[in-house]
Amino acid sequence: MRAERLEVRHVDLAAADIGSDREPALSVFWWKDLPLGARASLKDELPYGASQLRQLAAEYAAAQLQARSIGLGAPLRATYEGWPKPALSLEAALDAQNPVETLDAIAKPSCASAQDMSVVICTRDRGPALSKCLASLAAQRSPPGEIVVVDNSQDRNARDICGQFPDFRYVHEPRSGLSRARNTGVQTSRFEIVAFTDDDVEAHPGWTAEIAGVFAERDVEAFTGLVLPARLDTTAQCFFQFTMGGFGSTFVPLTFDRRFFEETRPSGAHVWKIGAGANMAFRRSVFERVGLFDERLGAGAAGCSEDSELWYRLLAAGGACVYEPRAVVFHHHRSDWAGLKRQIRAYMKGHVAALVAQYDNFGDRGNMVRIGRQLPVYFAKTFVKALFEGPPGRLAILAAEVQGWLAGLPFLLRFGWRMRRTPMGGVTVIADKETA
Amino acid sequence: MSYKLIEIELSQPLAPIELSAEQTGIGLVARWQGRLLAFEMIERPAGSTLTVENLKALAGERFAQLILVAKLEEELTARSPAQDMPLPSLSIAICSKDRAQRLCRLLRSLDQLRGESPFQFTEIIVVDNASVDTATREAVESFRDIRYVFEPKAGLDFARNAALHAAWGDIVAYLDDDVVVDRNWLAGLAKACRDNPGVGGFTGLVLPFRLDTQAQVFFERRGGFGRGFARREFHKARFDNPLHPVGAGILGAGCNMAFDRKLLIELGGFDEALDTGASLPGGGDLDIFYRVLRSGRPMIYEPEYAVYHEHRETMPQLRRQYWTWGLGMMAFLVKSYRTDDEMRARHRAMVRWWFFDQLKALARAARRLRGHELRFGIAELWGGIYGLAGEYDRSRARIRSIQERNS
Numbered sequence: 086m087r088a089e090r091l092e093v094r095h096v097d098l099a100a101a102d103i104g105s106d107r108e109p110a111l112s113v114f115w116w117k118d119l120p121l122g123a124r125a126s127l128k129d130e131l132p133y134g135a136s137q138l139r140q141l142a143a144e145y146a147a148a149q150l151q152a153r154s155i156g157l158g159a160p161l162r163a164t165y166e167g168w169p170k171p172a173l174s175l176e177a178a179l180d181a182q183n184p185v186e187t188l189d190a191i192a193k194p195s196c197a198s199a200q201d202m203s204v205v206i207c208t209r210d211r212g213p214a215l216s217k218c219l220a221s222l223a224a225q226r227s228p229p230g231e232i233v234v235v236d237n238s239q240d241r242n243a244r245d246i247c248g249q250f251p252d253f254r255y256v257h258e259p260r261s262g263l264s265r266a267r268n269t270g271v272q273t274s275r276f277e278i279v280a281f282t283d284d285d286v287e288a289h290p291g292w293t294a295e296i297a298g299v300f301a302e303r304d305v306e307a308f309t310g311l312v313l314p315a316r317l318d319t320t321a322q323c324f325f326q327f328t329m330g331g332f333g334s335t336f337v338p339l340t341f342d343r344r345f346f347e348e349t350r351p352s353g354a355h356v357w358k359i360g361a362g363a364n365m366a367f368r369r370s371v372f373e374r375v376g377l378f379d380e381r382l383g384a385g386a387a388g389c390s391e392d393s394e395l396w397y398r399l400l401a402a403g404g405a406c407v408y409e410p411r412a413v414v415f416h417h418h419r420s421d422w423a424g425l426k427r428q429i430r431a432y433m434k435g436h437v438a439a440l441v442a443q444y445d446n447f448g449d450r451g452n453m454v455r456i457g458r459q460l461p462v463y464f465a466k467t468f469v470k471a472l473f474e475g476p477p478g479r480l481a482i483l484a485a486e487v488q489g490w491l492a493g494l495p496f497l498l499r500f501g502w503r504m505r506r507t508p509m510g511g512v513t514v515i516a517d518k519e520t521a
Numbered sequence: 522m523s524y525k526l527i528e529i530e531l532s533q534p535l536a537p538i539e540l541s542a543e544q545t546g547i548g549l550v551a552r553w554q555g556r557l558l559a560f561e562m563i564e565r566p567a568g569s570t571l572t573v574e575n576l577k578a579l580a581g582e583r584f585a586q587l588i589l590v591a592k593l594e595e596e597l598t599a600r601s602p603a604q605d606m607p608l609p610s611l612s613i614a615i616c617s618k619d620r621a622q623r624l625c626r627l628l629r630s631l632d633q634l635r636g637e638s639p640f641q642f643t644e645i646i647v648v649d650n651a652s653v654d655t656a657t658r659e660a661v662e663s664f665r666d667i668r669y670v671f672e673p674k675a676g677l678d679f680a681r682n683a684a685l686h687a688a689w690g691d692i693v694a695y696l697d698d699d700v701v702v703d704r705n706w707l708a709g710l711a712k713a714c715r716d717n718p719g720v721g722g723f724t725g726l727v728l729p730f731r732l733d734t735q736a737q738v739f740f741e742r743r744g745g746f747g748r749g750f751a752r753r754e755f756h757k758a759r760f761d762n763p764l765h766p767v768g769a770g771i772l773g774a775g776c777n778m779a780f781d782r783k784l785l786i787e788l789g790g791f792d793e794a795l796d797t798g799a800s801l802p803g804g805g806d807l808d809i810f811y812r813v814l815r816s817g818r819p820m821i822y823e824p825e826y827a828v829y830h831e832h833r834e835t836m837p838q839l840r841r842q843y844w845t846w847g848l849g850m851m852a853f854l855v856k857s858y859r860t861d862d863e864m865r866a867r868h869r870a871m872v873r874w875w876f877f878d879q880l881k882a883l884a885r886a887a888r889r890l891r892g893h894e895l896r897f898g899i900a901e902l903w904g905g906i907y908g909l910a911g912e913y914d915r916s917r918a919r920i921r922s923i924q925e926r927n928s
Contacts, residue, residue, distance in 0.1 A: 136716035178585035
């Protein structure tokens, strides 16, 4: 039986207090401040028994140790599927001492200063969500150097909300499109690291500290983090999280590098597995090296995928992106079914547009293979599976996906659109203009 | 075609594994500090040697992570407050029919564990299920302190119910006579009992006893009875499977299962029209797992509670086994459909899913030109069709006549 709504519950396995709640829930397991994994359960499966919890804790902890302990094979590269590729040897596993102590050490939260970081939030007509988002940013353990709110609405309706946070900078970008707003954010912001989140997101109090920690410890150009659901109150939200996979469910750090890019290139490099725009950051040098967000893509333009298209350029240029799930944000999924369908349709349309743009930029035929073969095969397989196995609603969402794909195909023929490429590299983005 | 079945201890120095000219692979049971960790079927050229380097590479890839999990699990167990609840009492019930030799083998393996039983008391009951001669009785008498019960009605679930009513223990652990228990079998069950007071039952790991024939290798490669090496808790619903608990086969197999005896008596015991012996040798385990879960009591899968099962020796026997799987599954579904109205939508969905899945497997086998797989797939599918077409009623009629003959 599928649950209609689930509570999102946070469980600290280090505290070993499981409580006795019996409402259906998505349990997010933590070891102190380190996210370990998530597991959805119905009422009848709860509360978890002691041995079941111990087994889960041991499995999650082993995955963390492998991914974070140098002696046990860390750091891990991402496989073709975007999953971690373990590099643990038998000797290392046999020699491992006091694993719980090691885990405690790993779980220590970062206290790195985020003074060198600009946080950019692009928003458009989402007042109540935005004020929650901004409140979560105001409560960061390591306050960032600046917080820039880019208002992409016509009538500057985010201005009053932003005014409640006197330290935040407000910029109005009247030309609609998420890519444009993000680029304005990049050009307006002043610090070395630019972190992005969305207006329908609440950040964990340690978010900026963890990002700053990653950039301080490693020579990283680009970063993505974990996006967890904030609430699962409606069928549409549950459907997005569980049937469509949400925004990913990997809880170990991964490196997406040139090798990942080359391995997946024949079928259109799987850059969308790198992360989500709701939780990403770049060193400013990235924009100088490979250019800004492609303004033809993204919400308000072709649909989405402006984030992954930038990663595509970065990886093609030999760069790497680090995924670090310690930096957590909570995303509010679309709560209504119609909204979800629109979103899925826009995703697919934007995905096709991004594939076309990537093909034009680099000539990788894999992008065309994905449009012309992989996606139709995926539709056919999903159709058969949905027909026999469900879940209910899958066919309607599949229809939205196919519509999005069809809506994306004309981009292939819009030669004027295809000519308007984003300049790659050589852009000066160290702007310092004050905007009111 | 045969595989060398071998056990390695990862905490000790490894030795190369040599294959004879007939052996085309290795069934590798890996332990770490005595604890069962993993089982792998590895295909190798006949007569070749798996060197220590090969073995280490394989162990790094497949077992190293499991060692880490086991270490963490032990450390976390040591940290949590120990529960000093006394363990319940245990009855080990073995149902056997005309297989005295195998029964002796099992009793010998149990004899070694019995001395150190952590349970309050431990009895062993052998139910002689209408054997034609006295060999079974004589076998039992050659061991000390084993209770012998004769059940004249032929049929595995008659025997299981006889054991249920004869047993004194709080927990009844059932074993088939074609298994041998692992050295940690009793300790594994004790651990599961201690960690999970109040659950309805337990299932455990089933590993191959030998891999000497093509059929045995084939069966194990097709999945065997293996349900993995992770402890799992099962309830009457499951988020990731909307059909659960109708597909109760994921819990384990009837050759190694244990239950709270009082609960089973409350539930009316095993369904005697399932698992009746030659004519319908299956479905009884699915049915009892399902009913226990439906009663609201969870069940625990514990990998250290492990047995070794002697798989079917010949290909025709194996084909028949797959046929009976289809037959037993559908007989169980028909029965549950009639008796459990609330779950009817799930039963229907399971029938659809089962046939869809079987056809998918057949298509895969046909595409890859796998003759045996295709024949086994057809056998299972045909068993399913035959089972759906009134097998449960036929079985009911058969057991009625058995009951009348014995009353």
